[in-house]
Amino acid sequence: MTALSAAPASRLMQGSEAIAEAMIGAGCRFFAGYPMTPFTEVLEHMARKLAEVGGVCMNAESELEAVGMAWGAAATGTLAATGSTGQGLSLMQESLAEITLARLPLVVLNMSRGQGDYFQATRGGGHGDYRHIVLAPKDAAEAVELVGLAFELTVKWRNPVLVMGDYYLAHTARSVAIPAPVTHTLPSWALDGSSGGTGSAKLISFLGTQKQRSDVGYDLADHYTDCAKSTAAMAAGVDPLVESMGTDDAEVVVVAFGTPAKYVHSAVRQLRSEGAAVGYVRPVTLFPFPTEAVATAAAGAKAVAVYENNQGQMIDDVRLAVLGAAPVHFIGRLSIDSSGFGIAPDLDVEVIRDRIASVLDAAAGGT
């Protein structure tokens, strides 16, 4: 992906503030959330900044209401976002499933604790048959870029887009440039009341949006078939983003996403500078997964290693991409400490470097 050119308007900001600035710059004018660490600061920044541009920020009474309020605002064509931390996202899943089937745009943040929410994010998370586009930035600068992209994609595909962050992203400061504001035009499907009394009042429903003039009731078969077509078009139409290094000659390819990928990148760079044939792939879109890029990187490799701070979740997608062409090893670990925020000592370049070296040794021994 293309890096942001350093603009003169760069400013030192924590990830939470950078994300808030990026959402407002992208045209977001409605935000609702319920405090939960490490999501809380995004809500704080939105409460202050949205009011300055005439937007609305709601401190909802629960995550259920936060997502409901965002749903209602989205139905008026207002660019809306909500978010939480994994547990809060769990509470929102029933609504997120139906918002998707109602074909409404919405950006959802998961400032997660560790990386245990990969399945929740990429497998739909709730009941029913749907997918969300999932973007996983590695730092605040990339988050700004991906938040802008999230709003573009959610409007284009009328499907929620999830941005996966974590404690480090939320709380680490760096110099960030905020892109120029984007103006948003109201879509034709937006509700404003004015189509009432015309004989064809608008309807936004996860049960179907076509009214049956000659009878009552919804045609669920038609609606779900349409939704499936839209999901397939979206999955095929969104270009998966990926960052990679040294995959051409790699005997071992390491795959990681989000903040931990930065540590993996460092470890791989060190090993390469010492002559080790190791490569690195970082999926930036988790759905659609960069299957082709991972498969290509693994094509000449003797082994693939996956680092993530959980019991092994993305590794399923890596295995589906590699399709048995090389053995896939899990070298991650739960990164839980007393804080519960996923900031445990496992995120250590030396530790990760040792695990990659073990996979390299085993791969070399196997020849």
Added chain:
Amino acid sequence: MRIVPSDRPPDQPARLVDDFTPDLIDVGAHQLCPGCGEPVAMRSAMEAISELGLEKRTIAVFGIGCYTAFSNNLDVEVLQALHGRAPSLATGVKRASPGTVVLTIQGDGDMVSEGLQEVVHAAARGEAITCIMLNNGVFGETGGHMTATTVLGQRTKTSLEGRDPDRHGRPILLASLLAQLEGTAFVARGAVNSAGNVARTKRLLIRALETQVKGAGFSFVEILTMCPTGWFIETEEAPAYLGEHLAAVHEPGVLKDVLA
């Protein structure tokens, strides 16, 4: 009873369901049970909107219940919500688009059992919306199960010998609860078990919508509706049953009107 002679052409044209359909309901027929009170309540709500000339500003947010059959059958804009969640969606609509007139249509299972927190917080916030609860004291759509408003002694599939306070707890009288909150501007309870009550209920709906339009705060109308199927009684007994049982506990009337 009017006897229709069959030995000659009728002296007046046949009257079709469409002839009685209010302006803001698309198809006059419905698939709800005979004797159901919900179509009458829906009709009253749509007539109230017409009479105030609000049809080009209104967005109705629907919950999930038998009445959901009307959500794609109205000529006002509709947003479909999940069970219990209509007040938060209505909040989002109203805050994002303050010029609209926003109402929720929910049942007692939806609003009081599943979604009590939503309506209480919306009321406490003084959200400028109108929440309408169709209260028949039973989960009609699932086939007659106990809700949070089922009255003591009422038989349901999950309170077979009648609702017993020791085993099932006591009903929540939502209108009374909401009337205590400072954010509520209008709180009333009507019923549709007689022509007089239908007319009174429509006046309550008009008053609630006026409260919203004037920006006075949160407005709430509970409408007691018949559910002979879920009450396991004969259709024609339902209006009287409503009066004797439901209305004896959930008493119709205006509980609060700050504009009065």
